Amino acid sequence: MQTCVVMTVLAPDRTGIVKSISETVAAHGGNWLESRMARLAGQFAGILRIECAPTDVDAMVSALESLEGLSIHTSREEFPEDTHRDLIHLDVVGNDRPGIVRQISAAVAGVGANLEDLQTRLESAPMAGHPLFHAILTVSLPAGIAPGSLTDSIEQLGEDLAVTVVE
Known part of the structure; x- marks a missing residue:
């Protein structure tokens, strides 16, 4: 079973933020499922949902948190999302x-x-x-x-x- 990690990312906007995040996710076997990102008042603001093997989650989150200038908050889910909604x-x-x-x-x-x-x-x-x-x-x-x-x-x-x- 995969673990879903939902995270928010805030940082002063600059070129390459999404590239850094996506490379870190990929390096830890993560699958980028969905995201919303925007530049608001000179700040990069994003929310992402990543799927990763349970054994790789801690290392991935640690690596993401070590990226320079980013403030990251994560929440983990160990069960699949119920997708049936009207x-x-x-x-x-x-x-x-x-x-x-x-x-x-x-x-x-x-x-x-x-x-x-x-x-x-x-x-x-x-x-x-x-x-x-x-x-x-x-x-x-x-x-x-x-x-x-x-x-x-x-x-x-x-x-x-x-x-x-x-x-």
């Missing part, structure tokens, strides 16, 4: 305001759903130029909850929010 993908756009992520996450939790993936950014509104909030959500819905319940819950947060179900 997922819905949403695109949400509206005027930016403080607390909008808190409101959207509360609307998702309020219908009993789980936020699986969230990507947010600010965009310039066409013609007006003021900041627009744009979120792309992947949400797992519990049995018996219709997607319309979730979209209605988010739309009730303000008349300016447009919620689209993405296929």
Whole structure:
């Protein structure tokens, strides 16, 4: 049985960070399963899921932690992930305001759903130029909850929010 390691990586952004991480993972027999990475305010921020033989995990994590300038936090799982989930993908756009992520996450939790993936950014509104909030959500819905319940819950947060179900 393989061990899954989920890790977060933070570092001042520079060329070669992903190369260093991927070479270290490969050198210890690790398999890079999935990741999300971004440059935020001059910082590299990433979250990764790596699969590795249980006998190689400690050495791999130690080698990753020794990479210069990186802050790494890891969590291990010794069992395979249950991958069966009913997922819905949403695109949400509206005027930016403080607390909008808190409101959207509360609307998702309020219908009993789980936020699986969230990507947010600010965009310039066409013609007006003021900041627009744009979120792309992947949400797992519990049995018996219709997607319309979730979209209605988010739309009730303000008349300016447009919620689209993405296929």
